[in-house]
Amino acid sequence: MNKAEKVVWTEGMFLRPHHFQRAESYLQHQIREWGGLQRSYLWGFLDVELDETMLRQGCIALSYASGLLPDGTFFQFLDGRHGPAPLAIPDNTSNEKVVLALPVRRGGREEVIFSEERDTLARFTAFEQEVEDDNALSVGEATVQFARPRLKLMLEKDLTAEWTAIGVAFVVEKRNDNLVRLDSGYIPPTLNASNQTLLFGMLNDLHGLLVQRSQQVAGRLRQPGRFNTSELIEFTLLTLVNRHLGEAAHMKNLPLLHPEALWRSWLPFACELATWTAQRTLENAPPVYDHDDLAGCFGKLMLLLRQGLSLVMEDNAIQLPLTERSHGLNIATVPDTSMVREFGFVLAVKASVPGEILLTHFPAQMKIAPVSKIRDLVQLQLPGLVLRAMPAAPPQIPWHAGYNYFELEKGSELWGEMEKSGAFALHLAGEFPGLDMEFWAIRSSAE
Template identity: 40%
Template sequence: MSLHSRVLWSQGMFLLPHHFQQEARHVEYEADMRLRATGPHAWGFFELALDEGLLAVGRVGISRAAGLLPDGTPFSVPQHDAPPVPLEIPADMKGEMVLLAVPLAREGVTQVRYDDAGAPDLCRWRATSEELRDHTNAADEPEPVQTGALELRLLRAKEATDAHALLGVARVLERRSDGQVVVDRGYIAPQTRIDASQQLSAHASLLHGLVRQRARALAARMGQSSHGVSEMADFLMLQALNRAEPVFRQHALAPTTSPQALHLACLALAGELSTFTGEGRCPAEHPLYRHDDLQATFTPVIADLRRMLSTVLERNAVQIDLAERNHGVRMAVFPDPELARSALFVLAANAQMPAEQLRTRFPAQSKLGPPERLRDLVNLALPGLALRSLPTAPRQLPFHAGFHYFEIDRGGELWKQIERGGSLAMHVAGDFPGLDLELWAIRQ
């Protein structure tokens, strides 16, 4: 025999309450099965708010709550159902869950409690009387109708059994000596939408802000004239962020999506960003989605996303300004003294002359060295830092047509002086029409 079988109505049958009860169970069962077919996690809170005043006096209570229990039972406090009796928290209760519970409908068990009769821990419904009118008759007087009120209650985790449909409400950390109950504010109750409680909607808003801010910063950096196509990492990261930003905007501004959808969006973004910031360039193995433990599900991936979105990608190539001085002298001050000790320096040159002439004449007619030694290098025709012509532009630098690239020799005493001073000077003799120079430091 099935508790959910369909009633076979036939003419002349003798009607009993059993028939209508069985029909109600069958309809509820079919509705529940259809709902579960639309998604595996069609249960949880739509809304949840604890009574903060009760926490101050040693109890846990609910001021507002609505949702579906795991067995499909709907509830709405206080709009439709009475709030459960607040749970008194003993002094020795630490790190334990408080659960919203309703006895499961079981065959052979009385589900309705009349007055004070019947075991309250086993009954799903409490009989009440309501004055109802016939909505098809405007002249009808209200008549008393016996209805069932859902017997919601709050239980400690150690008191809950398999005979109850359960939803986590709060995790109690401790009860202080002054009687105040401290709950874990990071706990995320099972919910069908991310705005049912504050935590997930706050995570969605935070991630949207971080993604948007990082994308805007990257876009601005790529708009600089010194940025070339060689900065492929910036382009790829901006592409990943631009793909994620509209999704997180929807989650943040229209937070009716399911927690699982937000979790999948977080995993997708974490996987893409691990290409740039992760160890081994591969994504971490985050916990699988657990609808009954959303805190453990979201905490690791949210922490990783915050870290990755806050990580500043160091640019491999840094352009150093070459300031023009009198008599063909140019001066460069390194923004980071460490560059002189660890970076490779490349001088890019372009002039309105045949390419081969520029490649051969420019190194011979240029003097590079420490600013305090440049006068002697030029006037006494002493050798400065050597320039070695490169066949192609280094991959880290932006490519510009017509430019030739020369690597600066960092050996010898002259470069040691540059390391100590953090600046470089150069003088270009001869005629180089329309000479355009760029100095680049490439981190090794």
């Protein structure tokens, strides 16, 4: 008979335990089905704590736990004495998962036993407890029989189809001194990421990265200059980052947060961030959510998010300050010598002279070279690095009215000396009234 069928109650019927058992089965079935339709992956721990002292005795034990098993059974014990017996880990055990298990429901099988038996697969053990009458007209205490789930800690390899289970811990090894060493990166199936240290740590890390990225991009967009193509791209990125920043801030304060809700938010974010990479999309198929391997799947997803945020955090253009050493000589120091190889360099120039004169005479009178070479080049009147006039401002840097832009040509023998030097020397021989210069390093891949 189907235990999910509703019991019919009529006046004058002769009540037996069967009626209440079937009515309870019907209600439990309704709750399980309703809950399963509300969301996927509705099993795991709400709260759990391992007894650390038992690890030194070669055992796995739970101090307290609550949650749902995959078959919808709710369990809760606030004291280890009311939970499953400790599991003694066999010698030489390594790389084994420990699970919390309960016999599955089976038609025709007894569900409750009244004294503990070793070989039975009953799901509950009966126990008696004195309870008070909650009514105002109390009749005193009464002895009531309750049923406690027969939870058991087992090695996953010992599970059969007769058990429903969720992971508790991952045993790396049992040492010769009897200490059980666990994988600190293991995340058991959980219903509340807010209570799970590693998952909540990931959420905190992502929130911090988003705050940093939001401030960085917003700071660049506050710089003076018109809203050019590069800034439009940055603005789009800032919109994306700020949206997920708000979502992450909200999730951090939720008292109950299912890990799949995190996944549903973070996976599209990782795919969106890939738009700003050179490939414009994820190189491989997106990772798949695995409720029984949260550490594995979230580890892959966090790697994608960190990579995406670190890539888009790179500045496409960096202004190098010009330090005046003497009349006509300025020095621009490169923060990292590898930039000489990976970046292009642009000199933005403004002066109170017609643009045609600036374009014609400035490159001839400006000598740029490594600091160690500039004195010889000036004294011997030898050419420095070639300055080539650009038709417009590069899209990576702010545009300012009245400026002309000159790009340094790479490839000369003198350019090879720049990586060793790490600093540009700019020597101007002529006079240009109202002269203002900006020296920019532009990431080559972003051009």
